[in-house]
Amino acid sequence: MRLSRAAVLAQAKAAALDGVRRLNCWGSHLTDISICRDLPNIEVITFSVNGISDLEPLHQCQNLSELYLRRNNIRSLDELFYLKTLPRLRVLWLAENPCCGPDPHRYRMTVLRNLPCLQKLDNQAVTEEELSQALVDGVEITAPPARSPVENGWSSTAGATAEPQSQLLSCCLEDTSKTQDELDMKLVPRDKYSSFSTQETDCSCKKSNNVLDAILLLMKELDAEELEIIQQTVARRLQALQKKELQEE
Numbered sequence: 080m081r082l083s084r085a086a087v088l089a090q091a092k093a094a095a096l097d098g099v100r101r102l103n104c105w106g107s108h109l110t111d112i113s114i115c116r117d118l119p120n121i122e123v124i125t126f127s128v129n130g131i132s133d134l135e136p137l138h139q140c141q142n143l144s145e146l147y148l149r150r151n152n153i154r155s156l157d158e159l160f161y162l163k164t165l166p167r168l169r170v171l172w173l174a175e176n177p178c179c180g181p182d183p184h185r186y187r188m189t190v191l192r193n194l195p196c197l198q199k200l201d202n203q204a205v206t207e208e209e210l211s212q213a214l215v216d217g218v219e220i221t222a223p224p225a226r227s228p229v230e231n232g233w234s235s236t237a238g239a240t241a242e243p244q245s246q247l248l249s250c251c252l253e254d255t256s257k258t259q260d261e262l263d264m265k266l267v268p269r270d271k272y273s274s275f276s277t278q279e280t281d282c283s284c285k286k287s288n289n290v291l292d293a294i295l296l297l298m299k300e301l302d303a304e305e306l307e308i309i310q311q312t313v314a315r316r317l318q319a320l321q322k323k324e325l326q327e328e
Contacts, residue, residue, distance in 0.1 A: 100142070104129065110152075112136050126151065127172065134158040135223070138165070145170040149201075153178045156186070157224035159193045168194065174201040185216065192217025 100122040109129040115121070115136040122142050127149040134153065137143065138161040146168060153176040162168060171194065173179065179186045190200055191213035197205050 101125075105147075115140055122167075132158075134161045137161055141165065141167070143168055147172045148176065149173065150175040152176070155224045156180075156189050156218070157220055157222070159190060160220050160223045163193055163220070166196075169196065169198045171197055171199075172201055185218075188213045188215075188217035189220070190217075193220050 100120060102118065102121055102123070103125040105125050106128040109126065109131060112126065112131055112133070113136045115124070116139045119139055120142050121140050123145040124137075124140070124143060125147040127147045129151050131148065131151040132153055134148075137146070141164075143165050144167045146162070147170075149172045153173070156178045158178065162171070171190070173190065187200065187209070191197060191205060191209055194200075195210055195213070199205060
């Protein structure tokens with residue numbers, strides 16, 4: 080049964096009055112959790128098995144100690160930015176979300192680097208060794224997620240560790256054009272870029288395979304209009320690089 084915003088809020092307020100301070104909306108088809116902005120004293124929230132993608136409202140829940148978000152639609156680990164301000168958060172269940180990505184170790188290390196006070200993550204106790212390793216293997220998240228039509232679990236905007244998408248695309252132009260048939264999309268012919276130096280496009284070989292895979296996966300989700308925007312961005316980037324190269328000469 081789908082719970083309305085009013086029903087969820089009424090349930091939360093009733094729990095608070097009883098001294099329980101728990102909100103259980105497991106499997107309630109929720110996508111909007113803006114009601115959390117009105118629950119500064121809530122301590123335990125269960126939002127598992129819903130369609131939640133935006134965690135911004137949770138940053139108001141300063142007394143939150145346990146948060147269950149298993150099986151939602153959280154696509155980017157950058158959403159952790161909103162949980163970093165929760166001083167009492169000790170238990171988080173985030174598994175089975177798109178943001179977990181293909182690398183369980185990197186996912187866990189990134190979560191623990193940004194939420195070092197966690198005692199349990201995905202129903203598994205956090206160790207001191209993991210917290211130390213997270214400083215090495217985890218990615219520091221220093222900015223909120225960019226809201227765009229296409230998001231990916233590893234398209235992080237965290238600090239200096241992430242490169243601008245336009246720069247990555249310009250470096251992988253040759254490889255993406257080679258996968259035109261795989262993407263089943265009509266791209267602008269590459270002869271439009273024949274006047275540009277191939278030195279920049281050749282840098283694709285310097286990029287790791289996982290970056291290329293991520294870019295190709297993103298492109299599969301784009302429509303014709305979005306692809307045109309990307310191509311315009313690539314063209315501008317190549318023009319800027321060519322101009323810089325000429326100035327250096």
